[in-house]
Amino acid sequence: MPTIVVDVMPKAELLDPQGKATTGALARLGHDKFENVRIGKRFEFTVDGEVTDAVLAEVRQVADEILSNSVIEDVVAISVDGEAR
Amino acid sequence: MPTIVVDVMPKAELLDPQGKATTGALARLGHDKFENVRIGKRFEFTVDGEVTDAVLAEVRQVADEILSNSVIEDVVAISVDGEAR
Known part of the structure; x- marks a missing residue:
């Protein structure tokens, strides 16, 4: 059966507290390349x-x-079985 | 700056309650194709x-x-600027 993948990310211009915390935690653990x-x-x-096309x-x-909550998030990609649509 | 994308999904053999609830809610709203x-x-x-390669x-x-929590999740894809690695 075909799989459709939808990717939703926080808007680029907004702070992503979850990501910020992860960046900090990774740095503290020695992963500071990111x-x-x-x-x-x-x-x-x-x-x-x-x-x-209807689907x-x-x-x-x-x-x-x-x-997605369009105030804070963007739908960044929709792909079908790995192919961007 | 290059972007590395990591996708983590619940393991296929496990129930995904969040996804199940979404499937049900979408069906109730008339989106029953999924x-x-x-x-x-x-x-x-x-x-x-x-x-x-080190990065x-x-x-x-x-x-x-x-x-990822390897007990319940799989890292399904790692890609760099859209190219799978």
């Missing part, structure tokens, strides 16, 4: 049947309206 | 300088030991 870490969400949708449009709508 | 939804994490590392090895170690 300038910055940001943490977002990854959704995997399994679709029964073919991924048509993709529905995923896009769900991603924008339900899975 | 067989299943699973929810994981996406980490974006910004690296100051080149992404060498990648460190990211892999951090991903396996710190960013």
Whole structure:
């Protein structure tokens, strides 16, 4: 069955406290090569049947309206079986 | 600056209660095309300088030991500027 992946990240212009804390913790543990870490969400949708344009449009709508909070987050990528759409 | 993306998902053989709830909620809202939804994490590392094999090895170690709980989660992908590694 095809898998649609939706990636949601905190907006670039906003502070990501979770990522900031992770960056600091990694540095304290000796992993100081990383300038910055940001943490977002990854959704995997399994679709029964073919991924048509209608299905993709529905995923896009769900991603924008339900899975992400557009005030603080961006939908950065939607891909089908590894291919960006 | 190059960005390294680490994707962490709940193991396929385990129930993902968050994803299950989302699948149910979407179905109740009329989005019933989706067989299943699973929810994981996406980490974006910004690296100051080149992404060498040493940096990648460190990211892999951090991903396996710190960013994911190997009992319930898998590191499903590590990519650099969109290219899988």
